[in-house]
Amino acid sequence: MNVKDYMLDLGQRARAASRLMAAADTRDKNNALLATAEALERAEASVLVANARDLDSGAQRGLESALLDRLELTPARFSSMVAGLREVAALADPVGAISDLNYRPSGIQVGRMRVPLGVIGIIYESRPNVTAEAASLCIKSGNAAILRGGSEALHSNQAIARCLAEGLGAAGLPEAAVQVVETTDRAAVGELIAMEQYVDVIVPRGGKGLIERISADARVPVIKHLDGVCHVYLDDHADAAKARRIAINAKTQRYGTCNTMETLLLAESRARELLPVLAAEFREHGVELRGCDAARAVVPDMHPATEADWHEEYLGPVLAVRVVAGLDQAIEHINHYSSLHTDAIVTEDYSRARRFLREVDSSSVMVNASTRFADGFEYGLGAEIGISTDKIHARGPVGLEGLTSQKFVVLGDGHIRQ
16 A cells, blocks of 8 residues: 555544544543553553664664654653543543523524544654653544654554554544554655545644644644744843742753743843843853843843844753843834744733733733743643644644634524524
């Protein structure tokens, strides 16, 4: 079977399975997740052997250490993956919930019901734990999933997929509800993102290059974000202790995440007070600072920032720093350079905080909190399938509700339109 025929078969099976998943009750979906967790625990040794095989192959192919780290399923990561399945099983099921049910003058009741999206194609790189995480969210939200992981994680993903099939089967749900693409041919991705008849939405998880390609070529709707150029603005009315804690945490708690601060903005009235203290602490963490002229006038040993720095997602210990005239210029800078992911203000002024929340056009906007909180788990979603900076359907961390849509439902009792 060639790639086109293979992907067509996956799509047809996924579509058939999606109809059964949409009708599945919460108990069966939860049982599938719990049975998968148990299957993974029984298969831990074989899954880790498969992962070791991928690691050996990756090392021989010269994968960078960062990629090998993301690829590795340590015992702790394996345990976390299993726990994640049980956590999703414990979440409330959004499917079938009816909201905004109101009587109309005609006597009918009109409301909205949450329903699954259908078939979700997920394209991701390196991290095999995404296989279980993404599948669990799709199962709980009543969707079918076609998962296309990176070729470097093929054996790990296949081993996890066998446990998912076992869990679905034990609960009486179709095993085709979760299918892992088993060919490493890149043409499979091109087929997946063009199968409008069988796939309802694509979720790419990976580097900017992957997501740009998917967004440009897909004929199926895409839920995505390209990068995370996140800002923290220290306002004229910021509390100094809060400003220091938040700025340091937003940058140094973890460097390689999409919700890490990449640009620090300071009001000029506070720059001479706050910037030297922050610069000294950032230096202790090994962070290279790249500042505008006003910032370098306060901390001369900063590297000069270029126009490119304001656009950059460093994903490492580098931070752009700009001194701004005040709130207006901070909002203007963010709305011009932000990737619409996550931006924060530190201020004790309620009116300024409200303005920032209203006027900054990002998927997450924060007051007196680190940008590192922009995460499905931290938001109480239990888990996330990704972050969306789109403005239609899902925005911000995409959890179970983001994998559903709403349809109108009408309740009558023999009503006819006059």
